[in-house]
Amino acid sequence: MSLFKVFDVAGSAMNAQSVRLNVTASNLANAGSVSGDPDKVYRAKQPVFATFNDALVAQTGVSGVRLTGVTESTAPLNVQYRPDHPDADADGNVYVSNVSTVEEMVNMMSASRSYQNNVEMINTTRDLLLQTLALGRQG
Template identity: 45%
Template sequence: MSMLTALKISSSAMTAQMTRLNTTASNLANMDVVGSTADGAYKAKKPIFKTMIENYTSDNFEASVKVNGIHVSDRPNAKSYDPSNPAANDDGFVFMSNVNSIEEMVDMTNASRSYQTNVEVMNATKKMMMSTLQLGK
């Protein structure tokens, strides 16, 4: 595996983690949004990652991470009686989003740490490439 391959792998992982951070931010931003129906209420989203293996041989391969899609949570939305809410249905109920803020904060922390780890991998790879260039001096 070449050092450029290591950079490519880390880059794809950073892109995937950025998507994860974006969906988490969207979930947290819409956490308090209500709807008049269960289908109209906000539903949490999670990215689905897939490992991509390219140029596979018996002694070498290139792997990367790809966002394969965004999963919409099927967790039921809580129903709350609030007839004064403008979004209330005819019976006076509103449906809350199904976002769990604790899960989202944990997901955000994990995505952030994974992103930072891949930054460190890129920095180490860059340092090794620079050291290799210095051998000829």
């Protein structure tokens, strides 16, 4: 196994965290959205990740993390009685997105820190490889 595979793994993990940050940003941007139709209101989304399986690693030589899809939350929507709202249904209810801003902020901080950790892993690996090359030139 090549020492350079560390860069593939860290790169795939950084890509995964980038997707996670983008989905979180989308959730936060739509957190207060409302609709008179529960089927049209924005629902929180979450990316789903998986590791490369052994067969794929053997075939491609690449390991790491891959995106398998983005799922919608099944948490119930918030229903508010606001008959004066222009989007209210016949009963005067509006449906508010099920995005939890607190959960999304925690998700954003976690994704950001994971991304930073992978950057540090790349930098440390690079430094170790450079030191190894320097030792090879001395000997």
